[in-house]
Amino acid sequence: MDIILLGPPGAGKGTQAKRLEQMRGMIQMSTGDMLREAVAKGTPTGLKAKAVMEAGELVSDAIVSALIGERLDNAAEFGAIFDGFPRTGHQAEALEFLLAERGRKLDHVIELVVDEEMLVERITGRFTCANCGAGYHDRFHRPKTEGVCDICGGTEFRRRPDDNEQTVRTRMAEYRAKTAPILPLYEQKGLVRRIDGMASVEQVAAAIDAILDG
16 A cells, blocks of 8 residues: 655654554655665665765756655565655656556555644644653653653753744745645545644544555
């Protein structure tokens, strides 16, 4: 089963993709991760991408498509979770071609719908233990003892520099601009399903399972 997970940064796509990998043996096709891995390994496509990036240019759709094709060939028996691709109508057509030539097709396009104000609060309130990486939140999950990590007893905490309101709102605007062109394409094919991305991790997981098992 091949699916696209849509949603802005912070909507929980990564969390759900990891769970699908663990529970269903699916493979997350995150183009950013795949690009970094291909460059690090020095694969033919990775070398092309490295040359483009070192020239200060954007990696072309052709290179990204080649990366996805290689990963699909190496994971023929596994379902794929596409994250971050496609973002344009042209990329959507390329993905359809890549799948078709391997005898595959998209089964679902699942959008995690979020409330912008609530998402801003969710992301800007996040912090982690500097020692063990345990996650906390200003409002939803504070340490039991203020200033002390529940897991390791550490007393230093960190916040990601891009977990600020302006950055979150910019990402939301980018997401809307990038996904707007492709959603109608998949809606015409009856593939789009929307779920409440602001629900708990368990509730979102159950909603995704219901779609995949439906």
